[in-house]
Amino acid sequence: MSDLKTKYLGLELKNPLLVGSSGLTGSADSILKLVDYGVGGIVLKSLFEEEIIREHEKNMKEKVERLESNLEFLDYFDYQLKEDNFRRQRKLIDEIKSQTDVPLIASINCYSVGEWFSYAKLLQDAGADALELNLYRIPSKINIEAADILNGYYEIVRRVKEHVSIPVSVKISPYFTDLGNVVSRFDMLGVDGVVMFNRYYSPDFDLENNRIISGPVYSSQADYANVLRWIAMLKEQVTCDLCASGGIHSGDTMFKMLLAGADSVQVVSALYKNGAAYVRDLLSGVQSWMEKKRLDTIEDVHRMGRSMIPNHAEVFERVQFMKYFGEHGKG
Numbered sequence: 266m267s268d269l270k271t272k273y274l275g276l277e278l279k280n281p282l283l284v285g286s287s288g289l290t291g292s293a294d295s296i297l298k299l300v301d302y303g304v305g306g307i308v309l310k311s312l313f314e315e316e317i318i319r320e321h322e323k324n325m326k327e328k329v330e331r332l333e334s335n336l337e338f339l340d341y342f343d344y345q346l347k348e349d350n351f352r353r354q355r356k357l358i359d360e361i362k363s364q365t366d367v368p369l370i371a372s373i374n375c376y377s378v379g380e381w382f383s384y385a386k387l388l389q390d391a392g393a394d395a396l397e398l399n400l401y402r403i404p405s406k407i408n409i410e411a412a413d414i415l416n417g418y419y420e421i422v423r424r425v426k427e428h429v430s431i432p433v434s435v436k437i438s439p440y441f442t443d444l445g446n447v448v449s450r451f452d453m454l455g456v457d458g459v460v461m462f463n464r465y466y467s468p469d470f471d472l473e474n475n476r477i478i479s480g481p482v483y484s485s486q487a488d489y490a491n492v493l494r495w496i497a498m499l500k501e502q503v504t505c506d507l508c509a510s511g512g513i514h515s516g517d518t519m520f521k522m523l524l525a526g527a528d529s530v531q532v533v534s535a536l537y538k539n540g541a542a543y544v545r546d547l548l549s550g551v552q553s554w555m556e557k558k559r560l561d562t563i564e565d566v567h568r569m570g571r572s573m574i575p576n577h578a579e580v581f582e583r584v585q586f587m588k589y590f591g592e593h594g595k596g
């Protein structure tokens with residue numbers, strides 16, 4: 266029987282399948298069910314600074330109204346209310362860790378540089394095994410320069426790395442002109458892994474009711490192709506781990522990501538669509554490919570992938586399909 270054991274961010278995983286940050290990883294019940302079905306690790310639902318600030322402001326307002334003249338207590342409440350969120354996260358981590366040794370990666374998304382490292386430190390103290398920094402801001406103002414955004418990201422990573430000792434990964438968007446360079450800069454800053462890629466909320470119009478609604482929330486099977494391309498192209502060029510995320514809906518696709526060089530994969534949409542038990546299908550899909558190809562370990566899968574890629578690296582770089590589309594279109 267092939268062995269799916271692997272290492273990601275220096276953590277020992279019994280297999281490379283992580284459940285990505287989402288509502289599926291926000292409660293102990295849901296996480297423990299996924300663990301029962303055999304996942305190798307969990308990325309906890311992100312703590313969003315906006316969410317915490319909003320809750321914090323609401324609580325502060327209530328306190329201010331009650332305290333009236335006793336405003337010197339506000340500093341204390343400011344600290345205490347923020348701490349409450351982390352106490353909840355610690356409780357969740359403690360509850361899971363009391364029942365399983367599955368690695369837990371905490372995830373944060375902040376918008377003020379100062380908060381990134383304070384949240385990171387608090388999550389480390391709460392018992393997370395590693396951190397995933399969910400980096401993305403839509404540059405909606407047209408006077409924002411790409412260099413400013415990137416320098417902001419690099420500064421966040423630098424500061425977080427200074428403040429925590431647990432492994433740190435960054436989860437990035439595919440929307441960079443110089444994606445390879447960006448990943449290599451993160452690598453040079455000492456991140457332990459890069460997760461490629463995040464999936465974003467897209468607004469849409471509800472034509473009948475004249476309002477804005479959410480666009481498609483889940484990925485589709487076809488979305489994996491761009492992830493596969495970038496994992497394959499960057500694997501040999503960086504030293505940090507690479508995690509494939511986006512469009513992994515079957516054991517076949519998961520196996521392909523490992524062939525491309527992924528150290529782990531994250532799955533979300535397929536588990537929302539098919540239920541937690543689908544973890545077994547994904548793992549048995551990979552297992553049966555490994556057995557069919559006589560591959561004993563994940564390193565064997567990587568080795569086989571490397572043997573396929575060097576001669577055909579240009580296929581991964583190809584953007585226009587002169588040859589392929591040409592042949593495809595022939596009647």
Ligand SMILES: Cc1cc2nc3c(=O)[nH]c(=O)nc-3n(C[C@H](O)[C@H](O)[C@H](O)COP(=O)(O)O)c2cc1C
Nearest residue numbers: 285286287288311399463464484511512532533534
């Ligand atoms: C309902 C839902 C909620 C999500 N919530 C988060 C989140 O809190 N933090 C985060 O980093 N990514 C979040 N994501 C993105 C996923 O972690 C993942 O990166 C993305 O969905 C691509 O993987 P998939 O194709 O397997 O769905 C969410 C995705 C979905 C569908």
